[in-house]
Amino acid sequence: MFPHQGKTIPTWLREWGPILLGLSVMYVPTYYGLLNGLWGNQDQAHGPIVFIVVAFLFWQNRKCLEFSPLESRSPVLGCIILVVGLLSYIVGRSQEILLLDIGSQILVFSGLLLITRGFNALKAMWFPLFFIFFMIPLPGVFLDAVTMPMKMAVSYIAEHILYWFNYPIARTGVILQIGQYQLLVADACAGMHTLISLEALGLLYLNLVRHDSLFRNITLAILIIPISFTANVIRVIVLTLVTFYFGDAVGQGFVHGFAGMVLFVVALTLIMGVDSTLQYIGKRWFSHTKVQLT
């Protein structure tokens, strides 16, 4: 009489159940490992936050999966991407290469989306997929190569700005001398890790305010790099001045307690300021063309 009544499993679960199960089998061990290892590291403290954001964004965009036209599916391309992703996972997981282990999720998820739902769904989910990048720890080789020049640049600019304002400042390499105090610009001040966190924060901001303008999105995404560099310079300058006026002890206390927060507030203010400016410029330049880019 009611032939469908026996099936109490909701449709979405029947369809997605096997896929979710497969993903759990693959990635629960990965996240278990991260939770007990890398994420405990101070440099990677943003990892769990990025994970939660990714999960939230996938959940928020889930409607796109329902309404995606099935004609846009691409099983062949999807399968190729999925298989490459699985291979990357196998090598990364068995050989403990986090870049491949964590990074494989981007390929695996994309492949699965192409097979089951198609390009429209992939397009709708591009941001959370892309955001997974921020969970991957930077390779040591890259960090080694970039950190030193960044430190030099930060110290150089901080020195020159303070010199303009007639402070008694001198610099040898990455050591700043102000008055009777000597400050070593440490690895942290190069801000590679804060740069990554800030870039993540900035892109998330862009995604949440949902600009229609491609111009604004791309310009701001690129500008986040100089913005976080500027924020780091400001941090070093503030730290130098605090030490100069209040002494070494206060300066060191400031480093451990407050400098990181100043950095974030400064960076976020800069991001929003630049964004408002871009919005203004965008309106004046593009208002007559009526282009809607998403």
Next chain:
Amino acid sequence: MNHSTRNIFLLALMVVASVLAIALKPTIRMADSGPKINLESLIPKQFGQWKIDETISNGIVNPEVANQLDIIYNQTLSRTYRNENGQLVMLSIAYGGNQSRDFQVHRPETCYAAQGFKIESKVKGLLSTPAGDIPVMRIVANQGQRVEPITYWIRIGEKPLRGNLEQGFARLFYGLQGKVADGLLFRVSSLSSSSAEAYNIQSKFVGELLSAVPSAERSKLIGKI
């Protein structure tokens, strides 16, 4: 293919991947094949014009560091040698039987930096010895007035190498064959403001030391060149 069959197939693919990932974890420990290494007896206390200087203590004071070393390495050796001209060379060797990611030999550039040293320069080079050319890293570390030029190499399995990237590739090379390589860090350093002079002394020291080690045992230090 209908949806549920397709998704079951996808599930199977993913399960296969995770089984493979577990099955391919390297398990064969290279340290267990061949005779055990014994640093204390392998490295002579006197060779060429060099003689161990017992008056200089090489003890590790910081208990946290000592504890960390015990976890990572199976054996460590730390000695200071003096030659007839009164020149000093500090030798430090660390051996670890398990070179998987968490236990791999620490590179001096990170160790020294962690101890508050500043790494001034870092250059790859080749060290010519009677036993062959060894790829080495030459770094200069300093802390206040103390300037310490360092020469080091790392042996992973049978490969002598230096630097983060080479270490990672060697781990992958053996790992994909199912092997967990053993590893050894060989580091010499001296206190000198002239790094060229220090490197010269260190090269002579290493050459004479390797000549004094029986050739059958040498590969334990430098691998197969």
